[in-house]
Amino acid sequence: MLSIARRHVGLWATLISGVSVLGGCGTPAAAPNRAPEPSAVANKYFSDWPQGTDPAEVGRRVANNFAARGFDFQVNSFHRWIIYPEVCAWYGSLQVAQLTQDEQLTQQLVGKFVQFLTPEGARRLSPRSHVDYRITGVVPLQIYRINNDPTYLALGRDFADKQWENTTPDGITTEARYWSDDLYMLPVLQVQAYRTTQDPKYLDRVSMTMVAYLDRLQQPNGLFLHSPDSPFYWGRGNGWVAAGMTEVLSVLPPEHPHYARILQAYRLMMAGLLKYQNQDGLWLQLIDQPDFWPETSGSAMFAFAMVEGVKRGWLNAQSYGPAARKAWLGLVTYVDSAANIRETVVGTNKAFNEVGPDLQVQKQFYFDRPRRTGDLHGQSPMLWTAAALLR
Numbered sequence: 240m241l242s243i244a245r246r247h248v249g250l251w252a253t254l255i256s257g258v259s260v261l262g263g264c265g266t267p268a269a270a271p272n273r274a275p276e277p278s279a280v281a282n283k284y285f286s287d288w289p290q291g292t293d294p295a296e297v298g299r300r301v302a303n304n305f306a307a308r309g310f311d312f313q314v315n316s317f318h319r320w321i322i323y324p325e326v327c328a329w330y331g332s333l334q335v336a337q338l339t340q341d342e343q344l345t346q347q348l349v350g351k352f353v354q355f356l357t358p359e360g361a362r363r364l365s366p367r368s369h370v371d372y373r374i375t376g377v378v379p380l381q382i383y384r385i386n387n388d389p390t391y392l393a394l395g396r397d398f399a400d401k402q403w404e405n406t407t408p409d410g411i412t413t414e415a416r417y418w419s420d421d422l423y424m425l426p427v428l429q430v431q432a433y434r435t436t437q438d439p440k441y442l443d444r445v446s447m448t449m450v451a452y453l454d455r456l457q458q459p460n461g462l463f464l465h466s467p468d469s470p471f472y473w474g475r476g477n478g479w480v481a482a483g484m485t486e487v488l489s490v491l492p493p494e495h496p497h498y499a500r501i502l503q504a505y506r507l508m509m510a511g512l513l514k515y516q517n518q519d520g521l522w523l524q525l526i527d528q529p530d531f532w533p534e535t536s537g538s539a540m541f542a543f544a545m546v547e548g549v550k551r552g553w554l555n556a557q558s559y560g561p562a563a564r565k566a567w568l569g570l571v572t573y574v575d576s577a578a579n580i581r582e583t584v585v586g587t588n589k590a591f592n593e594v595g596p597d598l599q600v601q602k603q604f605y606f607d608r609p610r611r612t613g614d615l616h617g618q619s620p621m622l623w624t625a626a627a628l629l630r
Contacts, residue, residue: 281549284560285628292571295339298625300578301618302332306347312363320365321355323374323424324586324615330427331622333381338629349382356390370414370424373402380431392435399432403444411448418589419463419476422452423483430486445487446497453504456480461504461511462526468596469589471605472526475616478540481508482623485544488553502553505544509554512541516562520569524584525605534610535573536583539620542566546627567624574621575612583617584608 288294305328312318329348336344354360365372376398383391402425405413415421426445433441456463458472463480465473484505491498515526521533522541545563548554573581587608590601611617 281556281560284549284556284564285546289568292568294567294625294628297571297574297578298335298622298629299339299341299344301574301580301621301625302335302341302344302348304578304613305329305332305615305618305622306344306351310363320363320367320372321375323371324619326374326377327619328615328622329378330381331619331626333378333385334626335622335629337385338626345385349385352378352382352391368401368405368414370416370421373398373414374424374428376428377431380428380435383435395435396432399428399441402428409447409451410444411451412444415448415451416466417452417455418466419452419456419473420479422449422463423479423486426483426487430490433490442491442495446491446495446501449484449487450497450500452480453500457504457508461507461509463508466589466591468591469601470598471590471602473587473605474522474524474526474534474537475540475584475587476537477508477512477526478537478620481505481512481544482540482620484508485547489547489551505548505553509545509548509559512545513559513562516566517569519572520562520565520567524608525602528602531606532582532610534582534584535570535580536614536617536620538566539570539580539617539624542570543620543624543627546624550627550630567628570621570624577613579613580617580621581612582610583612583614585611585614586616 291297310325311322312320329351333345333348335341336348355364364375367373376395378395379391380395380399382388383395402414403412407413407415412425415425425448429441429445432438433445455467458464462472463477464470465476484501487501488498488505491501493499512522512526515522517523517533519533521535521538523529523531524534524537525531526537542563545554545559545566549556549560549563570580575581585608587605590604594600594604
């Protein structure tokens with residue numbers, strides 16, 4: 240599969256014009272960043288897994304589940320292009336395949352992208368200036384980190400740079416909506432562009448944007464509103480933020496002017512989440528509403544953020560190690576025999592857009608959202624968490 244992909248280098252030179260495939264100053268892209276070795280204290284919480292819960296085993300099962308799937312545009316006429324849940328699951332699957340040294344799975348996942356390197360397939364890569372579609376660039380950038388094929392670097396950087404073609408007066412992309420969801424969609428693409436090029440412009444973009452969102456959406460308890468006009472602590476909305484801050488902190492140097500502000504916000508959020516974790520290890524669809532139900536996608540995103548925080552020394556291992564382990568073990572009980580995760584809320588607009596300003600009606604909207612088994616919103620963060628535990 241990898242050799243097939245390389246034959247398309249010349250093709251994308253005609254499909255994408257004027258995109259450099261090298262890092263800054265004409266040098267090859269830098270090697271991927273590596274997480275620090277976990278401390279002995281962290282290892283105490285992230286080892287000796289009960290049967291059937293080992294992250295390598297669970298991660299491979301969920302990754303193979305994704306690898307075998309078709310794309311939504313093949314069965315859903317509403318979607319014309321690759322859409323963000325597929326990108327998120329693909330990103331996690333590629334990480335798990337690499338970390339478990341599963342070459343067959345890696346080739347299958349890379350080969351899944353080859354169709355989009357043809358003129359016909361390229362029509363399935365959205366040109367829209369919208370966070371749900373720009374994020375597509377994350378996958379070719381991750382593939383480039385695996386095979387060093389400059390076709391993938393060119394394509395991924397094109398998505399990242401076009402996201403910042405139009406900005407507000409303060410330098411933030413006009414794609415920013417100030418929804419909590421954006422704090423994963425925007426950061427992960429720019430972070431991936433930085434990982435592959437080491438160009439600091441990507442760090443400046445993403446950190447400036449994150450700070451602007453923190454100022455608008457984070458509350459004194461550390462949690463985030465879905466949006467200013469939908470003022471609820473929606474689980475997955477907060478999960479996107481937790482995962483996004485984790486991605487940013489993983490590459491942002493401590494001396495960067497925005498590092499301290501983002502780390503402070505991350506720690507405040509983690510402390511807030513710790514108070515609301517259920518006995519089964521999960522969090523609720525509306526985090527602070529005890530009459531709501533446990534939801535897996537947000538819970539898995541929180542688990543990912545806590546695992547990385549403990550391993551990287553951002554969080555106290557003795558406080559957060561047990562919580563992260565409890566979350567993973569709780570989540571695994573929701574994975575069925577086909578590696579589909581249950582109790583995942585479907586894609587969810589902000590309540591104001593759907594039901595108007597009445598807060599009681601908005602709350603009911605979040606409660607009534609359908610739940611699915613195998614929805615990629617839930618599959619994706621299970622993969623990220625498995626990868627975090629394996630690093």
